[in-house]
Every structure is written in structure tokens, then in C-alpha cells.
Amino acid sequence: MRALHLLCFFALFALLSCNSGNDSEKGRTDSREADLTSYTFEELLKLQEDGLLTLEELSAEVARRLRDDPTFLAEVTGPRGPIGPVGETGLPGSTGDRGEQGTAGLSGTPGARGPEGLQGEQGEQGEQGIAGPQGPVGETGADGDQGPTGPTGQAAATVRLVSTPPSTLDVSAGLSYWLEASDGQPPYRYVLLQGPTDMLLRREPNRLTWSPEPEDLGLHLVGLLVLDAVGAMGTQWFELEVHAPSATTFRTVTPEEDLYAIVLEAADHTVLELTEGTFRLSGHYPYDHGLWISDKTGLTIRGQGWKRTKLKLPADLDLGIYLYANVHHLTLEKLHLEGTLPLETNTHAFGNYTNPNHDNITDLVLRDLKVSDVAVALSVATHASGIYDRILVTRNIITNVYGALSGSGYGLHIDNPYDANISHNYIENAQRHAIYHGRSRKGAANTVEKNFIHKHDRFGAQPLRVASALVCARSSSVTLAHNVVLDPRTYAFSVEPDDVYGWPAVEISLIGNQILGAQDAGLWIATGLQHTxxxxxxxxxxxxxxGDYLIEYTDGSLPLRCPEERWLDDDHRYDFLVELEGNVYVLKHGDLDKIDPLTWRYESSPEDWSGVTALTSVEGDGPGRGRLFLQRGDEIVSVNPLTWEAEVVTAGGKLASLRVVPEVSDWAADGSAEYRVDLYADTRNLPGKAFFLAQWALHVPEFLTLTRAALPSPDESGDRADYFAGLILDPSDDYLDVSVQEGLAKDNLRRTEDVFTGVAGRAGLLGSYWFTVAPDAPRGLAQLELSEAVFGATDFTVLTQWNGLAVLTEPFNVVTP
Incomplete structure (x- = not known):
């Protein structure tokens, strides 16, 4: 039984070390509080085994007892002296002639001082060693002879933390303290006994990490426990003082200056403000890189916006911005990193090469960038034992990433980070992988969410069907949530195993992702496991x-597991699911549930929502101010998810709609007269939601010939004003299709150049088409249909014909001329 206790205890310590402060095990839907102080360790294990106690609760209670109850470790591991026999009690010492100082015992309690000139009495004080310490020698009286020592017992096993902790920390630098133990039997397990609430203990490699905030200035007490393979333990306590950063230096840089030298020589806590214009980079030794960033803290390189400040990479440059080692709190923002076509080498816009020399990167921010015409856009990667912690890659636009072979054609490349948040990025026409999450260890706590992947491998350069647009490979502890993959030519989404190191692919969750217009397989699960x-x-x-590859399971993989049966949807067209302020809202069978995606606990609206045909969310202007909008019949209802209070905001109309309107109602079947049809968009009932993209396919009956099409004129006003009036549209993504194939004018697209700027609360014209009617056309009423219609919002949610985008068609009458 004691061996079982030790085995369970070591397993628990492994969980604690991996998940301290960042547990990824999922709780149950019920919520309760329990007093665990009266349970023994064996009883706690039984509660957890029976499902009455979560791993988080068990871990927290063990950590508390280790900190507060010195007897708890003995309950788990037994006597402290598992090595060797216990030392014998020392015999009384004989009377000494002189009062010489006796040799001190190693750990025994000192005997009382005898009267001056009398015999020393302390020999009786050689207490039994707890873990076999030497029996102590009592102090000798002033004139007594030295008494003999008791027999030496077996020394107790101890473990030491020999790594030296920091004593001070710059609030802007972040903590990354590597842990090293000695004098024990590996492997070692570590526990954070005390420290700031958001301090994290990482495994493989073992290190303590923390990103302090300004309110954390001051002194903090940190306690660590180390346990070796046979139960020996040690602790380390230290004080960590967080101090204010050094003063920030601001410098303006113009395109005429040497940007390479300025970045290389920049001091810590420097903001380089790049002016409007084009900065032309050139290659430098040793990696043929344009800029070199290493051994920096608090460096920011900021442009005036990606439309105004450009870093131009030559066609033969290997790497634009090279991130080497020992870099903390680096921010790159508001820049355009543009390659030169045709590429002469495998140009990376940003990143490094993942070998052991590139290490120790923390608190990296890449945001509001545009990257185009390169082989790899943004690479956030280190080797398997490196440090790449607390990464934010967000609000970036990546277009035209070239290369079909492994190592090229990547929009976002992610290897071995911890606490990486890859969110709100738009990636169009990556030729191999738009997002490649290539490796992470268990406990990494990485999130890939709310990214918009559009027209993956747009022109068919990739011969490999399984070169998925979004890949999670060789990874654990990753949440893939609310991503949109629209019109992928290859596989859309895959979760793949580790065929190199054999790392597990566990703790992977897929939540609310939308794969739309897949031209090949939808989702491929190849890990041999089951995922939530x-x-x-x-x-x-x-x-x-x-069509048989809607979801493909290979290598023994099991079907995906839904956390609750009430949320199952077997047709894989999940009608009503939205995210708002970190919670997931699901509408099924009239029940509207608010779900915590970390624990799967949920609460339900008291109202019956049967009959709802559309659901979306609109972010508010502050925490708690977001709202859900539902279409029920002709009513649009706003719901406050904090109180479930519902309010009818519109008594008629649709949340969003596309309307097909013939210019005239009678169409003569003469084969020559042209008749115009206008397509309108209307999102006036969603004033808080801005749309950057509209896409649709137009069905053309066999008796109609599509002769031409036109985008709205900028001179039009009133009802015929352009829906996107006042915005700049991307010239490569603003067109109407007049090539009818198999009855479809399929490829109609309008997209703003800046996908984070869109149209809110407006109705307007999207485009017009002209048709002739064949003489043998059937007489009577007819209409044009739309399919595959998508509205893309700037929060990277979408409305489709399956979740709330209404398509309204007005008929026309085919008549004899």
C-alpha cells in the first residue's frame, strides 16, 4: 500500500509540475465546494478515482497540505529515513577532568550545561535519529572532561535545489528561472509551494516563469519543493523583488538611415518609431538576414501602419528579421514585410532556425503586421528543449505565401512555445499550410483561435492533398477554437501524431471551427486517440x-467526443454556436446554454428558444456589455447573457440578408434583350457588427445566358449605392464571375483591403448581372438562386445560409416576345 501511495504521489507531482497555475484537465458540469481537510491521502485518491474529486481539486489540496502541514509528507512517503538503519542512542559520557568543548552532534538536541567543574551529563542526550543522524554530544561543563560521542547513525537522504534564483526582476522583462537539483536520485519533480498567483512551473525543461504586471512591483516570497525518485525531498525559498523598468528611449528612424545598425545597437527599453516610407533590407552575415535581434529586453519596432511603413525584402534574402536568443518583451507592429517576386530563395519574413543556439525568448508580440510574397511569413519556433514563452500573434494579414514543399508555403509556423495565443489572423493563399502548429509539450496551454483562412492554395500549386490549411501536428495541450477555413483546395484541417519524437497528442480540443466550401476532405484525425x-x-x-471524407479517422483514431450529449450534432453543420467574452453559447432543441470551455460547466437560459432560425453575437464596448442576437420568426431578440434578459429590438426583418432583385418583372424570351438583376446586402439590424467580406455563388438556369456583370459604380447613391462605399477593397478580391460552369457563376467575392475594417449597419448594392432569355425558355415565373453565401465579420465570425444569413429572391416572369 505504501508503494501505491508513493506511485500515486509521484504521478500527482508530475501533474502539479506540469499544470501548476495552468491546469488543462476538464472539470464536470456540476459546481460544488467541499471541505477536504478531514480526508486522508488515501481517501482523497479514492474520491478522485470515483470521479467525486477533480484533478485540480486534488492537486490544490495536496499543495496546501505540503505548505501548511509538516506531517502530511510522512503520511504519503512514510518515515524520512528510507535509506539505512536508524542510528542508536548515544550512551552517557564519562566525567571529564577539564571543561573542554565537546564535538557538536550533527542533529541531536544539545544537553544541559553541567555545573562548573562537575561531570558533563550530556551523553544521555544522543536521541534516536529520525533518519539516522549521528547521536549528538552534549556540551561539557566548565571543568569537566570531554564526554564520548554516541555511535554514528545512517545519514538522512536529502535533495538540494542547486540552481541560483534571481533576487530582482524588471517588471517588463519576465521571469524564466531554470531549476536544477542534486544529491538525489533522478528524475526530480518540482512543486511551487508559494508565489504570485499567475506564476507558472513548467516541465521539460523544468523552469519557473512569470510575467509580472505593474501592480506586482515589490517583494514576493517564492517557495519550491523538489522530490526525487525515492521520496527524498528538499526546498528552496527566496525573495524576488520586482522593480520598475528603466526609462524608455524613443527614437525616430527614417528610410535613409541604417536600420540594421540601429536595431543591432539599440539599448534595452527602446522604441524605434519607423516613419512612413520603404525601408530596403539587405543580407548580412552569418544567416543572410536583414535585421538581427538578440540579447534585448523591451525593444519595440513600430511603423505608421502597414499601408504606410514597409520593410522590403530582396528576392535573394533568406530571412528578413532574425530573432536569435535572450530576447524578452519584443514587439513588432504596424509594418508591412513584403518579399520580392519571383523569390530566388526560401525567404522567411520573421523567425529563426530551430537549433540549440536559439533560445530564451519570452513575451513576444507580433501584431498589426502585413506579410506578403514570401515563402514563410511568421515563424515562432524553437528546438525541443528551448524557451519560447508567452507569445501573442494577432491581427496580422498574410497573403500569397509561396512554396509547395515542406519548409515553405507556411503562413504561421509554430514550434515548441508555451502560452502561445495565435488569434485574429487573416491568411490567404498559403501554398502548403496557412497555420502549422508543429509541436508542443503537454502543459503548453497554446491557443489557436478566431483565425480566418481564405482560399488556401488558391491556384492549385500544392500537389499533396493532405497539406492541410490548418494543422495541429506533434502537439499536446492546444485549443483550436472558432477558426474559419473558407474555400480550401486541399484538406482543410488536420490533427496529426508525432512521428519524430513520439510525443503524445493529448489535451487537444476543437471548438466551434467552421470549414466552409471545402474542395477536398474536411477534417482529418490521425493521432490514434480521441479528442474533445x-x-x-x-x-x-x-x-x-x-464527399466520404467529411471527417476522416485514420491510425486507430476514435470519433470526436462531445462533452455533453445535449450538444451533439451528427450532421456536422452546427447551426447555432457563438463565442462571446470567453464563453461559448449553444442553442439546441430550444435550450440556450452558456458554457465555460475550460471546465464544460454550463448554465441555461430559462426561456424556451424553439423556432430560432439565426444566432450571432455582438461584442460590446466593455466587459459584460456584449449581446446575443437571435432571429425568431420575424422578431429579432437581444439577450443579455449575464442576466438572460431578452428584449425584442426589431419586430420585422432579418439579422442579415442577400436580396436578388430583377430590374423589371417581365422578361421576353427572344434571345437578345438584356435584363438586369441586382444583388443587395442588408445588415442594418446588426449595427454593432462590421463585415469585411461577402462571397456567393449564383445559380443560372439553362434557359438564361449570363452576358456580363458589373460592380457598383462609385457615383451611385441612394438604394443603388455600393454596400462597401467609402472603403478600400482589395483589387485581387473584388470581382463578379461571368464564367458559368455546370449552371453556376461560382466565384463572386468582395473583400476590403484591411480585413479589420468593415461595413456596419448598412444596406447597399453588391453587384449587377445581365441575362438574355432563350426563345425556348419555359414561360411563367422563374427566379435566380444563391448558394454558398458567406458574410465575414471583422471579429472573424461568419454568417452563412446555415446559421442565419437569409437569401431573399424576387421572381421574374418569362413571357413571349
């Missing part, structure tokens, strides 16, 4: 030859 999933939608293009 909720509310993922997969819609393939009509006539897709790989």
Missing part, C-alpha cells in the same frame, strides 16, 4: 468528389 470537440461545422462544395 464541440460545435464544429464542415461543409464541402457541391459535387465534391471526396
Amino acid at each position: 470537440a464541440l460545435g464544429n461545422t464542415i461543409i464541402q462544395t457541391p459535387g465534391n468528389p471526396w
Whole structure:
């Protein structure tokens, strides 16, 4: 039984070390509080085994007892002296002639001082060693002879933390303290006994990490425990003083200056403000890089916006911005990193090469960048034992990433980070992988969420079907949530095993992802395991030859597991799921549930929401001010998710709609007269939601010939004003399709150049089409249909014909001329 206790205890310490402050095990839907202080360790294990206690609760109680109850460790590990026999009690010492100082015992309690000139009495004080310490020698009286020592017992086993902790920390630098133990039997397990609430203990490699905030200035007490393979333990306590950063230096840089030298020589806590213009980079030794960043803290390189400040990379440059080692709190923002076509080498815009010399990167921010015409856009990667902690990659636009072979064609490349948040990025036409999460260890706590992947491998350069647009490979502890993959030509999404190191692929969750217009397989699970999933939608293009590969399970993989049966949706067209302020809202069978995606606990609205045909969310102007909007019949209802209070805001209309309107009602079947049809968008009932993209396919009956099409004129006003009036549209993504194939004018697209700027609360014209009617056309009423319609919002949610985008068509009458 004692061996079982030790085994369970070591396993628990492994969990504590991996998940301290960042547990990723999922709780149950019920919520309760329990007093655990009266339970023994064996009883706690039984409660957890029976499912009455979560791993988080068990871990927290063990950590508390280790800190507060010195007897608890003995309950788990037994006597402290597992090595060797216990030392014998020392015999009384004989009377000494002189009062010489006796040799001190190693750990025994000192005997009382005898009267001056009398015999020393302390020999009786050689207490039994707890872990076999030497029996102590009592102090000798002033004139007594030295008494003999008791027999030496077996020394107790101890472990030491020999790494030296920091004593001070710059609030802007972040903590990364590597732990090293000695004098024990590996492997070692570490526990954070005391420290700031958001301080984290990492495994593989073992290190303590923390990103303090300004309110953390001051002194903090930190306690660590180390346990070796046979139960020996040691502790380390230290004080860590967080101080204010050094003064920040601001410097303006113009394109005429030597940007390479300025970055190389920049002191810590420097903000380089790049002016408007084009900065032309050139290659430097040893890696043929344009800029070199190493051994820096608090460096910011900021442009005036990606439309105004450009870093131009030559066609033969290997790496634009090279991130080497020992870099903390680096921010790159508001820049355009642009390659030169045709590429002469495998140009990386930002990153490094993942070998052991590149290490120790913390608190990296890449935001509001545009990257185009390169082989790899942004690479956030280190080797398997490196440090790449607390990473934020957000609000970046990446277009035209070239290369079909492994190592090229990557929009975002992610290897071995911890606490990485990859969110709100738009990636269009990456030729191999738009997002490649290539490796992470258990406990990494990485998130890939709310990214918009559009037209993956747009022009068919990739011969490999399984070069998925979004890949999670060789990774654990990753949440893949609310990503949109629209019109991928290859596989859309895959979760793959580790075929190199054999690392597990566990703690992977897929929540609310939408795969729309897939031209090949939708989702591929190849890990041989079962993963948690909720509310993922997969819609393939009509006539897709790989219709049997909506979800493909290989290598013994099990079907995805829904956390609750009440949320199951077997057709993989999840109608009503939205995210708002970190919670997931699911509408099924009339029940509207608010779900915590970390624990899967949920609460339900008291109202019956049967009959709802659309659901979306609109972010508010502050915490707690977001709202849900539902379409029920002709009513649009706003719901406050904090109180479940519902309010009818519109008694008629649709949340969002596309409307097909013939210019005239009678169409003569003469084969020559042209008749115009206008397509309108209307999002006036969603004033808080801005849309940057509209996409649709137009069905053309056989008796109609599509002769031409036109985008709205900027001179139009009133009802015929352009829906996107006043915004700059991307010239490569603003067109109407007049090439009808198999009855479809399929490729119609309008997109703003800046995907974070869109249209809110407006109705307007999207485009117009002209048709002739064949003489043999059937007489009577007819209409034009739309399919595969998508509205993309700047928060990277989408409205489709399956979750709330209404398509309204007005008929026309085919008549004899």
C-alpha cells in the first residue's frame, strides 16, 4: 500500500509540475465546494478515482497540505529515513577532568550545561535519529572532561535545489528561472509551494516563469519543493523583488538611415518609431538576414501602419528579421514585410532556425503586421528543449505565401512555445499550410483561435492533398477554437501524431471551427486517440468528389467526443454556436446554454428558444456589455447573457440578408434583350457588427445566358449605392464571375483591403448581372438562386445560409416576345 501511495504521489507531482497555475484537465458540469481537510491521502485518491474529486481539486489540496502541514509528507512517503538503519542512542559520557568543548552532534538536541567543574551529563542526550543522524554530544561543563560521542547513525537522504534564483526582476522583462537539483536520485519533480498567483512551473525543461504586471512591483516570497525518485525531498525559498523598468528611449528612424545598425545597437527599453516610407533590407552575415535581434529586453519596432511603413525584402534574402536568443518583451507592429517576386530563395519574413543556439525568448508580440510574397511569413519556433514563452500573434494579414514543399508555403509556423495565443489572423493563399502548429509539450496551454483562412492554395500549386490549411501536428495541450477555413483546395484541417519524437497528442480540443466550401476532405484525425470537440461545422462544395471524407479517422483514431450529449450534432453543420467574452453559447432543441470551455460547466437560459432560425453575437464596448442576437420568426431578440434578459429590438426583418432583385418583372424570351438583376446586402439590424467580406455563388438556369456583370459604380447613391462605399477593397478580391460552369457563376467575392475594417449597419448594392432569355425558355415565373453565401465579420465570425444569413429572391416572369 505504501508503494501505491508513493506511485500515486509521484504521478500527482508530475501533474502539479506540469499544470501548476495552468491546469488543462476538464472539470464536470456540476459546481460544488467541499471541505477536504478531514480526508486522508488515501481517501482523497479514492474520491478522485470515483470521479467525486477533480484533478485540480486534488492537486490544490495536496499543495496546501505540503505548505501548511509538516506531517502530511510522512503520511504519503512514510518515515524520512528510507535509506539505512536508524542510528542508536548515544550512551552517557564519562566525567571529564577539564571543561573542554565537546564535538557538536550533527542533529541531536544539545544537553544541559553541567555545573562548573562537575561531570558533563550530556551523553544521555544522543536521541534516536529520525533518519539516522549521528547521536549528538552534549556540551561539557566548565571543568569537566570531554564526554564520548554516541555511535554514528545512517545519514538522512536529502535533495538540494542547486540552481541560483534571481533576487530582482524588471517588471517588463519576465521571469524564466531554470531549476536544477542534486544529491538525489533522478528524475526530480518540482512543486511551487508559494508565489504570485499567475506564476507558472513548467516541465521539460523544468523552469519557473512569470510575467509580472505593474501592480506586482515589490517583494514576493517564492517557495519550491523538489522530490526525487525515492521520496527524498528538499526546498528552496527566496525573495524576488520586482522593480520598475528603466526609462524608455524613443527614437525616430527614417528610410535613409541604417536600420540594421540601429536595431543591432539599440539599448534595452527602446522604441524605434519607423516613419512612413520603404525601408530596403539587405543580407548580412552569418544567416543572410536583414535585421538581427538578440540579447534585448523591451525593444519595440513600430511603423505608421502597414499601408504606410514597409520593410522590403530582396528576392535573394533568406530571412528578413532574425530573432536569435535572450530576447524578452519584443514587439513588432504596424509594418508591412513584403518579399520580392519571383523569390530566388526560401525567404522567411520573421523567425529563426530551430537549433540549440536559439533560445530564451519570452513575451513576444507580433501584431498589426502585413506579410506578403514570401515563402514563410511568421515563424515562432524553437528546438525541443528551448524557451519560447508567452507569445501573442494577432491581427496580422498574410497573403500569397509561396512554396509547395515542406519548409515553405507556411503562413504561421509554430514550434515548441508555451502560452502561445495565435488569434485574429487573416491568411490567404498559403501554398502548403496557412497555420502549422508543429509541436508542443503537454502543459503548453497554446491557443489557436478566431483565425480566418481564405482560399488556401488558391491556384492549385500544392500537389499533396493532405497539406492541410490548418494543422495541429506533434502537439499536446492546444485549443483550436472558432477558426474559419473558407474555400480550401486541399484538406482543410488536420490533427496529426508525432512521428519524430513520439510525443503524445493529448489535451487537444476543437471548438466551434467552421470549414466552409471545402474542395477536398474536411477534417482529418490521425493521432490514434480521441479528442474533445464541440460545435464544429464542415461543409464541402457541391459535387465534391471526396464527399466520404467529411471527417476522416485514420491510425486507430476514435470519433470526436462531445462533452455533453445535449450538444451533439451528427450532421456536422452546427447551426447555432457563438463565442462571446470567453464563453461559448449553444442553442439546441430550444435550450440556450452558456458554457465555460475550460471546465464544460454550463448554465441555461430559462426561456424556451424553439423556432430560432439565426444566432450571432455582438461584442460590446466593455466587459459584460456584449449581446446575443437571435432571429425568431420575424422578431429579432437581444439577450443579455449575464442576466438572460431578452428584449425584442426589431419586430420585422432579418439579422442579415442577400436580396436578388430583377430590374423589371417581365422578361421576353427572344434571345437578345438584356435584363438586369441586382444583388443587395442588408445588415442594418446588426449595427454593432462590421463585415469585411461577402462571397456567393449564383445559380443560372439553362434557359438564361449570363452576358456580363458589373460592380457598383462609385457615383451611385441612394438604394443603388455600393454596400462597401467609402472603403478600400482589395483589387485581387473584388470581382463578379461571368464564367458559368455546370449552371453556376461560382466565384463572386468582395473583400476590403484591411480585413479589420468593415461595413456596419448598412444596406447597399453588391453587384449587377445581365441575362438574355432563350426563345425556348419555359414561360411563367422563374427566379435566380444563391448558394454558398458567406458574410465575414471583422471579429472573424461568419454568417452563412446555415446559421442565419437569409437569401431573399424576387421572381421574374418569362413571357413571349
